[in-house]
Amino acid sequence: MRVRLLYFAAVRDLAGIAEEACDVPEGLDVAALARWLEARHEPLAGRLSHVRFARNAVFASDEARLEEGDEIAVLPPVSGG
Numbered sequence: 409m410r411v412r413l414l415y416f417a418a419v420r421d422l423a424g425i426a427e428e429a430c431d432v433p434e435g436l437d438v439a440a441l442a443r444w445l446e447a448r449h450e451p452l453a454g455r456l457s458h459v460r461f462a463r464n465a466v467f468a469s470d471e472a473r474l475e476e477g478d479e480i481a482v483l484p485p486v487s488g489g
Contacts, residue, residue: 409434411474413445414481419459422451432474438463439470441480459484 410431415423423445432444442456461468462481474480 409436409474409476411477412479414479416481416483417486418484419452419456419482422455423449424451436474437470438468438472438474438480441474442470445482456482 410429412427412429414427415425420426432441436444438461446453446456460483462483463472463478
């Protein structure tokens, strides 16, 4: 199943890319995608537990199932005031 991944801020720096189109295993949910990404991009290993994922521009829960053609944004925590 093909999805488009968008990486932002520190996650982009760690992954070394801003976006990519990937073939991911069928039936992944957001939590499984996080584990898959940590295995795919070694610098991300152990660092995605505090990020938020958005599926098609809407924040997604860990249980949200991915579908063919989804656009997934990986958003690190934001601080500031």
